[in-house]
Amino acid sequence: MRRLLHHISMMAVFAVVWIILEEQFSLTTVAVGSLIGLLTMIVTNRYVLRADYESDYRLGLWVGVKYVVSLIIQIYVAGIQALIKVLRGQVHVGIVDVHTTLESDFHIALLANSITLTPGTVTLERNGNYLKVIWIDCVTTDPEVAGPMIKQNFERMISGGKS
Amino acid sequence: MMAQAAHLIGQILIGIGLVFMAFGIYSVLRFRDFYSRVVITAKVDTVGFLTLIFGAMLIEGFSYFTLKLALIVVFELLTSPISTHSIAHSAYASGYKIRKDVRID
Amino acid sequence: MSFYDAVLLALALLTIGGIIRVVVGPTIWDRLLGLNLISSKIIMAIIVFALMIQRTFLLDIAIVYALLGFIGSVLIARFIERKGE
Numbered sequence: 001m002r003r004l005l006h007h008i009s010m011m012a013v014f015a016v017v018w019i020i021l022e023e024q025f026s027l028t029t030v031a032v033g034s035l036i037g038l039l040t041m042i043v044t045n046r047y048v049l050r051a052d053y054e055s056d057y058r059l060g061l062w063v064g065v066k067y068v069v070s071l072i073i074q075i076y077v078a079g080i081q082a083l084i085k086v087l088r089g090q091v092h093v094g095i096v097d098v099h100t101t102l103e104s105d106f107h108i109a110l111l112a113n114s115i116t117l118t119p120g121t122v123t124l125e126r127n128g129n130y131l132k133v134i135w136i137d138c139v140t141t142d143p144e145v146a147g148p149m150i151k152q153n154f155e156r157m158i159s160g161g162k163s
Numbered sequence: 164m165m166a167q168a169a170h171l172i173g174q175i176l177i178g179i180g181l182v183f184m185a186f187g188i189y190s191v192l193r194f195r196d197f198y199s200r201v202v203i204t205a206k207v208d209t210v211g212f213l214t215l216i217f218g219a220m221l222i223e224g225f226s227y228f229t230l231k232l233a234l235i236v237v238f239e240l241l242t243s244p245i246s247t248h249s250i251a252h253s254a255y256a257s258g259y260k261i262r263k264d265v266r267i268d
Numbered sequence: 269m270s271f272y273d274a275v276l277l278a279l280a281l282l283t284i285g286g287i288i289r290v291v292v293g294p295t296i297w298d299r300l301l302g303l304n305l306i307s308s309k310i311i312m313a314i315i316v317f318a319l320m321i322q323r324t325f326l327l328d329i330a331i332v333y334a335l336l337g338f339i340g341s342v343l344i345a346r347f348i349e350r351k352g353e
Contacts, residue, residue, distance in 0.1 A: 079210035116244035188285035
């Protein structure tokens with residue numbers, strides 16, 4: 001049952017994308033969009049992914065929307081801070097290790113993505129639960145101290161969608 | 164009246180986005196070290212991109228144009244960090260070291 | 269000269285900055301970074317142009333350009349990793 005619900009919500013997302021691309025809302029576009037979404041899901045399930053959609057992409061729709069909004073706010077805040085640092089010339093680039101408590105690969109990928117998106121930090125490499133991050137203002141190389149300054153509240157945000 | 168105000172605010176937002184992008188280009192030309200370039204530039208550029216698209220959305224109002232712009236924003240949020248990461252990781256894996264004298268010239 | 273003309277002109281000037289980085293760049297990764305910047309500028313120019321002439325099909329071109337640029341830069345970055353070995 002949960003599996004069916006998950007598939008239907010994914011299909012709805014694909015159909016919305018199709019309607020936006022087609023630029024008209026009618027019965028035909030909804031039907032064709034759902035059909036193409038179903039086909040895409042079958043093909044990627046069988047040939048591209050190692051597991052299936054349900055276990056790989058586990059993020060609620062509502063959590064996703066909240067996450068994107070907070071991500072955009074965070075991007076602006078960090079962007080202005082980075083600009084001020086550049087203009088003052090306080091640039092000490094360094095590489096730190098960051099420890100994360102997230103478990104699934106998809107969540108770690110999302111965390112790395114959002115660390116890269118916030119200005120001032122770029123993810124370099126992942127091994128296990130550690131991420132290597134380039135940091136624009138490297139005041140410390142201690143993972144315990146640097147972790148909360150880099151991750152901010154993304155970790156809580158992402159794992160809130162596990163439920 | 165409302166439409167005119169939205170137009171004006173949208174044009175101001177586009178201008179702010181251009182300023183952010185100019186900072187991105189400025190810092191890519193100014194810094195000497197590759198890592199500081201990649202850290203600052205790529206993402207200041209994303210801020211400019213988002214600001215410009217929000218300005219365009221505000222000018223256009225609610226239509227399919229705006230929805231397509233929202234689609235572009237989603238694609239950008241997903242793909243832009245991956246390409247930045249792959250460039251930085253490529254440099255790191257090939258043994259590029261941070262220079263000690265990271266100063267500005 | 270309308271507002272959109274001015275914006276397009278500014279985008280063209282910014283693209284020249286990216287081209288300078290591509291031509292000068294000491295390492296190959298600097299060139300890739302400049303290429304990335306140029307492609308994002310081009311996407312923005314397409315969006316502003318679509319806003320100017322009020323056509324939505326140009327946005328499809330912007331989407332396709334964004335996806336192709338992403339795939340291209342990831343492929344090149346993977347290819348030149350560890351000097352192509």
